[in-house]
Amino acid sequence: MENTSKAMIKARNVNVYYDDNHAIKNVDLDISSGTVTALIGPSGCGKSTFLRCINRMNDSIPSCRITGSITLDGQDIYDKTIDVVQLRARVGMVFQKPNPFPKSIYDNVAYGPRIHGFARNSAELDEIVFTSLQKSGLWDEVKDRLDTSGTALSGGQQQRLCIARTIAVNPEVILMDEPCSALDPIATAIIEELIEELRSRFAIVIVTHSMQQAARVSQKTAFFYLGEILEFGDTSEIFTNPKVEKTKDYITGRYG
Amino acid sequence: MSPHHISSSFDDELNSLRSKIVKMSNLVEEQYKNALIAMQNKDQELADKVRETDRLVDQMDMEIEKQAIQMIALRSPVADDLRDIVSTIKISAGLERIGDYAKNLAKRVKVLSHGKTISVSSRFIDQMIKQIREMITDVIDAYITRDIDKAIEVWRRDEEVDNLYNNLFREMLAYMMKEPQNIALATHLLFIAKNIERAGDHATNIAELVYYINEGELLALKRPKDDSSNYTVIEPNSENL
Ligand SMILES: Nc1ncnc2c1ncn2[C@@H]1O[C@H](COP(=O)(O)OP(=O)(O)OP(=O)(O)O)[C@@H](O)[C@H]1O
Ligand SMILES: [Mg+2]
Numbered sequence: 498m499e500n501t502s503k504a505m506i507k508a509r510n511v512n513v514y515y516d517d518n519h520a521i522k523n524v525d526l527d528i529s530s531g532t533v534t535a536l537i538g539p540s541g542c543g544k545s546t547f548l549r550c551i552n553r554m555n556d557s558i559p560s561c562r563i564t565g566s567i568t569l570d571g572q573d574i575y576d577k578t579i580d581v582v583q584l585r586a587r588v589g590m591v592f593q594k595p596n597p598f599p600k601s602i603y604d605n606v607a608y609g610p611r612i613h614g615f616a617r618n619s620a621e622l623d624e625i626v627f628t629s630l631q632k633s634g635l636w637d638e639v640k641d642r643l644d645t646s647g648t649a650l651s652g653g654q655q656q657r658l659c660i661a662r663t664i665a666v667n668p669e670v671i672l673m674d675e676p677c678s679a680l681d682p683i684a685t686a687i688i689e690e691l692i693e694e695l696r697s698r699f700a701i702v703i704v705t706h707s708m709q710q711a712a713r714v715s716q717k718t719a720f721f722y723l724g725e726i727l728e729f730g731d732t733s734e735i736f737t738n739p740k741v742e743k744t745k746d747y748i749t750g751r752y753g
Numbered sequence: 754m755s756p757h758h759i760s761s762s763f764d765d766e767l768n769s770l771r772s773k774i775v776k777m778s779n780l781v782e783e784q785y786k787n788a789l790i791a792m793q794n795k796d797q798e799l800a801d802k803v804r805e806t807d808r809l810v811d812q813m814d815m816e817i818e819k820q821a822i823q824m825i826a827l828r829s830p831v832a833d834d835l836r837d838i839v840s841t842i843k844i845s846a847g848l849e850r851i852g853d854y855a856k857n858l859a860k861r862v863k864v865l866s867h868g869k870t871i872s873v874s875s876r877f878i879d880q881m882i883k884q885i886r887e888m889i890t891d892v893i894d895a896y897i898t899r900d901i902d903k904a905i906e907v908w909r910r911d912e913e914v915d916n917l918y919n920n921l922f923r924e925m926l927a928y929m930m931k932e933p934q935n936i937a938l939a940t941h942l943l944f945i946a947k948n949i950e951r952a953g954d955h956a957t958n959i960a961e962l963v964y965y966i967n968e969g970e971l972l973a974l975k976r977p978k979d980d981s982s983n984y985t986v987i988e989p990n991s992e993n994l
Pocket of ligand 2: 544545546674704
């Protein structure tokens with residue numbers, strides 16, 4: 498699969514329901530390559546729900562129904578011809594809690610390339626594992642113990658291992674749902690630095706409850722409120738001069 | 754007024770910052786009131802008081818800056834809170850400069866008390882000081898009540914101070930040519946007027962900051978800036994004499 502660096506997601510009039518619960522309402526959003534897009538908003542406003550729509554993680558929730566359209570490079574990701582496993586390789590996801598497989602560090606990273614048949618031989622697989630760990634900034638710390646379990650790493654290291662696992666399949670988009678919420682400031686700074694480096698090659702969408710983190714890492718910010726996007730724009734503008742009163746109240750910590 | 758912060762101690766800190774600015778502006782305004790009386794009555798004691806007050810003003814500026822920096826570090830403010838706190842540091846610095854100019858007036862009371870009075874100039878200086886005192890009070894009022902119309906109004910009033918200064922400048926030139934033995938005195942009066950004119954510029958900057966806090970944009974109107982004294986030339990035989 499070719500990694501067109503101009504990956505572009507267009508969400509149009511997206512609505513999501515969990516049975517009667519209308520969780521996402523008429524959301525339009527463009528996500529560009531080379532850009533970190535932050536999704537912010539109060540708990541329960543639909544950030545994770547929307548994020549999961551982008552790589553069809555909601556498919557596994559029986560009560561969940563989605564209308565509208567989401568395209569990746571012009572292709573409808575909910576089209577019947579779409580192979581969901583392929584889609585999730587193109588649109589990878591990093592979760593709040595690091596969730597390495599109970600396998601060796603090497604196998605954690607090699608897992609995706611193996612099932613997608615990215616490597617023709619073990620030398621190529623070694624190469625993919627090496628570059629992925631290098632890009633995620635973990636290589637120097639684990640190069641001497643690639644055969645030890647991924648679960649034996651520290652929380653921050655595990656999160657970088659999960660990022661390595663995600664980028665090993667050469668995605669176009671990386672979705673991150675509160676990736677630093679369980680990490681200390683140093684591990685957080687390392688992940689943020691990594692996000693900045695990855696940005697040139699991927700489109701990144703990050704959900705975060707830390708306003709400072711959103712301000713630090715993203716170029717675009719979408720403010721979600723009760724399932725709607727109330728404000729979307731340049732991060733620098735949103736954090737110095739938000740146009741919508743509700744956005745201002747939220748980011749400055751006022752009663753809405 | 755915007756709704757309160759969920760953290761009430763943050764609101765308390767913002768309020769304490771604001772009340773310090775009010776207190777500081779009252780001190781500065783009083784400096785001008787006393788500087789004028791000291792000049793009129795050649796009252797050296799009162800002039801000394803103006804200079805002492807300036808030390809208080811400097812101290813308050815440092816206090817405000819320290820508290821604001823602490824709030825930025827501990828609260829990581831954004832949006833209008835950030836604009837508010839950063840601008841408050843600059844407003845405080847502006848008031849401090851305005852206070853310095855009052856101190857400068859007070860310093861000249863000694864020289865003035867040796868000379869005679871030049872009635873025309875004192876009328877202009879009275880008016881300039883009246884203007885500057887009102888500008889200080891009104892601009893800080895606009896800051897506290899977040900009243901941008903009032904801020905713009907103060908901003909426009911700087912023109913009047915400039916006009917008074919320009920008029921006084923012309924008077925003084927004429928006077929110096931007529932009575933060269935009083936050039937020293939006239940020069941002091943000119944410096945006094947120039948100081949007040951500069952204070953007006955700082956009050957105008959504060960008005961711009963108040964606008965910025967509220968609107969998140971710079972005041973884009975064009976100020977009718979006209980300090981024509983930069984170009985005034987009077988020939989000995991000109992009609993101005
Ligand atoms: N698996 C699910 N089944 C049913 N309802 C769900 C499910 N996941 C989320 N919801 C509902 O959808 C709405 C949006 O939830 P979502 O998890 O997307 O919010 P969020 O913005 O990510 O919140 P948080 O910041 O707390 O993570 C909520 O009303 C929630 O109860
Ligand atoms: Mg969530």
